[in-house]
Amino acid sequence: MDLETGGVNAPLGRAGNGRSTKGIPVTLKRTDHCGCLRPGDVGRQVVLAGWVQSYRDHGGVVFVDLRDRSGVVQVVFHPEAAAAHALARQLRNEDVVLIRGAVTARGPKAVNPKIPTGWIEVVAEQIEVVNQAEPPPFLPSQPEAVNEDLRLKYRYLDLRRPEMTEALTLRHRVTKLMRDFGDEHGFLEIETPMLYKSTPEGAREFLVPSRLHPGAFYALPQSPQLFKQTLMVAGLDRYLQIARCFRDEDLRADRQPEFTQLDLEMSFVDREDVINLVTELLRRLWKQVLDVELATPFPRLSWRQAMDRFGVDRPDTRFGLELRDVSAAAAQTDCAVFQQALAAGGCVQMIAAPGAAGLTRRQLDQLTESARQLGAKGLAWLKLGGESEAGAMGGPIAKFIPAAVQQELRRLTGASDGDLLLAVADTREIGWRVLGELRSTLARQLNLIPPDRHDFVWIVDFPCLERQAGGRLVARHHPFTAPLDEDLPLLASRPEEARAKAYDIVLNGVEIGGGSIRIHQRQVQARMFALLGISPEEAQRKFGFLLDALRFGAPPHGGIALGLDRLVMLMLKRQSIRDVMAFPKTQSGADLMTEAPSPVEPRQLQELAIGVIAGPKRG
C-alpha cells in the first residue's frame, strides 16, 4: 500500500457541508483496541477504529485522541503523510475513523501520565473517515456533568462516556460470574414467561391486552416466583435466571419499572444452604470483580435484633448510634412524657450521638420536627457535659432525671461528656421508625459513615405476618413462605408471633436481596391462605396451578432473589441504578430516547377491544 496516499478518501469538504461519506469503501481492518496499547507494542503496525474524542491542529503536526470501548490513545499526523494529514485536519468530534499507523514511544517530555496509553502514540500513515458526525448535543468527554434528561435522550452518546462503559462492563462481569457460579453448583438457567397471569397481590402490575381473548389480559411478572417454585416441583432441582421483573409503582433513585434480579431456587435445602451459597457467591463477586476480600460468614441478626438495635430491618452496620431500650431507667424519672408512654404500654428508646452535644437549638428543633413528621409526638434530648460542669446533663427534661438514673442512662447508652442523647417515648414501633431514621440522618450529618466499607449482614427470623391498620393479616414476604417449624403451633394461637424461614441480605443499609424456604405441603399452604383471609376459591383462582403442583409431589425448596441493579450500583458506588442500566426510564416511567410510552393507533386499540377513557397528556 502506498503510504503517501493516506487512504482512498476524497477531501471531506467539511465547510461546504456536502458531507456525505456514502460510497467510500472501507479497506482497513481493525487489529487492536485503542486503550490496550502499551510500550510493549512499540514498533507494531496497527489499525485502530474509533471515535474522535478531540483534535489538536498545530498547523504542522496534528494530534487526534481516538476512543473506543477500551479507552483512548493519541494518534499523531505528520505533514509527511500528506493525504492522511490533510484529512486529519478536517476531523471533528465524534467522527468515526479507521487509522493505520505504527505504535511509537513518546519522548520523555511528551509522556502523558494521566492516561494508561500515555507512554506511546500511534503515528498515522493512513486514515479512513467512515462516518462524519454532526456536532453532538454534548460531548462524551465533557468534564462538566450534563443534565440527566439530556443524557437519557441521547443515551448512545452518554454510553460513550468511560464511566458508563465501565458500569456496563462491570455489570457484564457480574452476570457472567453469576452464571458461571450457578453452573458450577448445578443450576440450570431456565427462562420463564413474560406474559403471565395477573395476580393482584403486592405491587401494581403492568397489563398486556390479549387480542385472541378480548377483554382478558396478561400481566408482566413482578418476579418469576411461582414459576420457579413450579420448576422445583418439576424436579429440575436447581434453577437460576437473570430475570427481568416489572412493577408499576412510583419510581426512586433505586427503583425502575423494569429491573433485573438474579433469581434462584433450590430443592432439598434449608435456610443455611441458601445463605451459605449466596454468601460464597457474593464473596467471589467482590474478590474477582472488585478485588476485595470479604470476611465470611457475614454477621447475622434476627429481625427483632435488627429492629431493637437499628430501628430498621435493613440496618447500616457501618457505624454505631445504636438504639437502646431505656424503659426501666425512664420509669424511675419524673418525666411526664416517659411515664405516659410507659403507662400506655410503650417504651422509651434512646440513641447517643457522639460529639453532638454542641448542636444548636435550631438544629435540635429541626431534628424534633423530623421526628414529628415520622410519627413521634416529640423528641427529648439531653446534652452530656456541655455548658455546665463535667458529668452533668443539660436539656429541658434533665431536671426530672435523678442523678443515679442519669448515671444509668450513660451506662446503658455508652455515652459520655460531649455526646447528645435523643429519646423517643412512644410505642415500640414508632420508636424504631423515628430513631432508625434519625440514626441515618445523624450519621450523615456527623460524618460517621466510613467510606470503603462493605458491611454485609443477613437478617433472619422475620415475622411471617404483619397486621395491617385495619386488623387484617398480610404476608410480610409472600404467602408461600414457610414458618419456622417450632413456630407452626403459633399460627393457630398467636399468628403475629410466628417467624418465617425468610432471610434478607443487606449491604451498607441497602437491601440487596431476600428469599425464603417455601411451603411445600398443601395443608400448610391452605392454613396460610386461611390466616390471610384468602378463601379457598380465591386461592384456587389466583394460585391454583401452584396448589395443584403441591399435591403431586413437591420437594422442600427455597431460594432467593438478588437485586442486580442495586448490587452493581453499590459495587460502583453510584447514586442511582439508572447509572448502571443501559436504557433506564425517568421518574415518570418515560424512555426519553424512544419516547415510550406513546399513544397508539385507534386501529390497534380496536383490535384489542380496548376503549381509552382519558386521552394522553398534551405537552
Place this chain on the structure above:
RNA sequence: GGGGGCGUAGCUCAAUUGGUUAGAGCAUCGGAUUGUCGAUCCGAAGGUUGCGGGUUCGAUCCCCGUCGCCCUCGCCA
C-alpha cells in the same frame, strides 16, 4: 396523591433590590499555528430566559397555572 428543588445560547453556568443592548467558558464557523493532550492565539455567529396567563411604566427576577427532569413521603421486596 403529598412535600421540596431545578428549567436562561447546542452544553455547563452567570445576570446586583424588578431597570437600559441578557454575559462567560466549552462546542460551532472562519483564520493562524510542527509536540499538544481541558492545546493556544485572532475573529465571527449563536437567545420565544420551558410554555401560557397575571401584576408593573418596566419581569430572567414577583404571583397563578401548566409541562418536563431530579430528590423525597405515601406506595413498592
